[in-house]
Amino acid sequence: MDTSGDDQIIAEVLGGNVSAFGVLVNKYQRPVYSLMLRVTGAPDQAEDLAQDAFIRAYDKLDLFRPGRPFLPWLCKIAMNLARDFLRKNRRELNILDDERNPGLEPSQEPEVETRFDQWTEMERLTRALNQLPWDYREALILRFKQDFRIKDVAKTLNISLSGAKMRIHRGLKRLRTILSQD
């Protein structure tokens, strides 16, 4: 993975160029916001958390090691903020998922069609993902949507490397089972 572009931007920011950080914000706001939205379920809270994640990353930018991918490091900061948020609101990630998404229908996602016969393969996938435990779902999305290395998945979710491998493997297996039953 070529990280030289992000590294050069970070060097600019550390040299005093604040506007250069805007390049990183534009580049990574969607995956970070999407991650926070899946955690909180609320767009306003997700946006606040995503904004805080970027601000926190800016403050800690001199701790970032050049040559490594920036998004996993940023997502780890975002996840730490999300856990603090959930703790303050007396919510748990895994329980949140089960309480919130017992067989969630795609119609509860704002952009998804509700009629069964109009569901596309992607909509079926989204519906199936929402039925997975939160950590399984995030492991799959970070690994296959964000193209994280397995160790970056582990760091972002604050689990062991073997734990990450297990969640990815079982997540794929359960996802396929859910889709085959749909």
Add this chain to the structure above:
Amino acid sequence: MDHEKKYNHLIDLLGQLPEETPSPGFTGRVLGSLEPKKAAWWKKVFLMAVTPRTVSFTPVKLVPVAAVCLALIVLFSIHVIPVMNFHDDPSLNVNNGGARMENINLVPILFKLESTPAESVFVIGSFNDWNAEDHKMSVDPADNTWVLTLMLPPGRHEYAFLIDGKKTVPDPNAVFTRKDGFGSYNSVIFANHQHETYL
């Protein structure tokens, strides 16, 4: 991971999952909360040194540079690398009658023996296999100074003067000498283009 291969289609779909977009102005709101970082000059230099950079070039544009470099290498090898030792190859001496002149840069060396009354004086040395046959010196009768200019290859040469075909003497003006193994001395010269040696 090998077990992922059987889920290839599912993995492809996961890669195409849509992402949500925050409300307009998100970037501006983030940047509005930030203060410029103040880095010391040495830190800026350090960051510049450790930051990976991407270098791109068009290969065809390097052809002229490569051609110049190749030409310089060829010129260097022809003019600067020392030639082989020609001490024992008299055919390379241009004054050796009928000798074939190799394509090397010979150095003109003036041999001079002063105030020596004699019928004949020859220069003999490592460059002519100590053979006096072709290197007869000319004399200025006014002061009995014998002279001869020879074209020698660059490098170290030993020599002496053969007087009247009988007596071998070293050059009294030579800076360097070497024992000849027969109880006497040979003179030594170092011929090169930067410092053509006149004796």
